[in-house]
Amino acid sequence: xxxxxxxxxxxxxxxxxxxxxxxxxxxxxxxxxxxxxxxxxxxxxxxxxxxxxxxxxxxxxxxxxxxxxxxxxxxxxxxxxxxxxxxxxxxxxxxxxxxxxxxxxxxxxxxxxxxxxxxxxxxxxxxxxxxxxxxxxxxxxxxxxxxxxxxxxxxxxxxxxxxxxxxxxxxxxxxxxxxxxxxxxxxxxxxxxxxxxxxxxxxxxxxxxxxxxxxxxxxxxxxxxxxxxxxxxxxxxxxxxxxxxxxx
Numbered sequence: 001x002x003x004x005x006x007x008x009x010x011x012x013x014x015x016x017x018x019x020x021x022x023x024x025x026x027x028x029x030x031x032x033x034x035x036x037x038x039x040x041x042x043x044x045x046x047x048x049x050x051x052x053x054x055x056x057x058x059x060x061x062x063x064x065x066x067x068x069x070x071x072x073x074x075x076x077x078x079x080x081x082x083x084x085x086x087x088x089x090x091x092x093x094x095x096x097x098x099x100x101x102x103x104x105x106x107x108x109x110x111x112x113x114x115x116x117x118x119x120x121x122x123x124x125x126x127x128x129x130x131x132x133x134x135x136x137x138x139x140x141x142x143x144x145x146x147x148x149x150x151x152x153x154x155x156x157x158x159x160x161x162x163x164x165x166x167x168x169x170x171x172x173x174x175x176x177x178x179x180x181x182x183x184x185x186x187x188x189x190x191x192x193x194x195x196x197x198x199x200x201x202x203x204x205x206x207x208x209x210x211x212x213x214x215x216x217x218x219x220x221x222x223x224x225x226x227x228x229x230x231x232x233x234x235x236x237x238x239x240x241x242x243x244x245x246x247x248x
Contacts, residue, residue: 002029003069004172004202005050010064012045014057019045020226022064029069031218031233032198035206038247042226043206044096044176050204051091051174052077052084069202070171089116092170096177098157100149105141108149108160113167124167131163135193155186162193173197175205179212191215210248214240222247 005027012020020042027033035043045054050068054060067074070090077087101108109128113119119127132138137159141152149160158178165173175194179187194216197203207213213220222230222243232243 003027003067003074004029005069005204006065006067006074007046008065008067010046010049010062010066012042012049012054012063013059013061015059018226020049023223023226023228024064025221025228025231027202027204028219029202032194032203032205032216033219033221034213034217035204035221035223036210036213036217036244036247037208037223037229039208041223043208043223045226046223047093047174047176047204047206050077050172051088051093053088053093055084068172089168090170091172091174092165092168093174093176094158094162094165094178096180098154098161098181100152100157100160102150103148104146105149105152105160106145109164109167112164116168127167128163131166134166134197135159135163136189137163153183153186155182155189158182158186158190159193162190166197171201173201173203175203177206177208179209187212208248210244213244220244 003026007023007025010020010023011018035046037043048054049062049066054062062078066077068077068091075082106128110124113124113127129138137156140156152160179190194203205216219233220240220243221228230243232240
């Protein structure tokens, strides 16, 4: 199995406070992997480290190695030769709370393609329709593309954010508790979308839901107090419940 992401002895501190300590694991390209654990355990910090978003916080220091597979080669994300902007365009991320731009639905999808990829108007519109179809949103918004994205429901906004990320054709997809801010129906729909997307590209999801982890995970990585506390995969002879016993 190909490795899509590799952590080797990663420690992350903020202002001298250690949040992640000596974590090592691999994410395989053909598995949907879930980082699971209680709130505050360091899951989101690990996820943000992959595309260097922790750098946005003052006083953050990361040691160890984080490698990702881009353009069919494993590269070090913290290399001086790797620009954060390029890295984030290739390693897409969807956050816990929908972060739609304060513009129309269609501009949310067209503008990033133009700015990041230099896509033509025609190509960007073709891609817009494609990704809206992929996330099951096209029929819901096709007659109101010029309306503000903020007018959409929470679940629709989250799917729009997912579509916006997919429009840039990332090689890896990261999601930080993507259903935490949406209703039950939207949550189920997003989970089914992730299962389909995982057939096309590596997907790493942060979750603190036992039910969601059971639904999604080919592999689960239990994070406890900033450390890797255990792993599970569908090929194991044990149940996921055994790994997560007493965690929730």
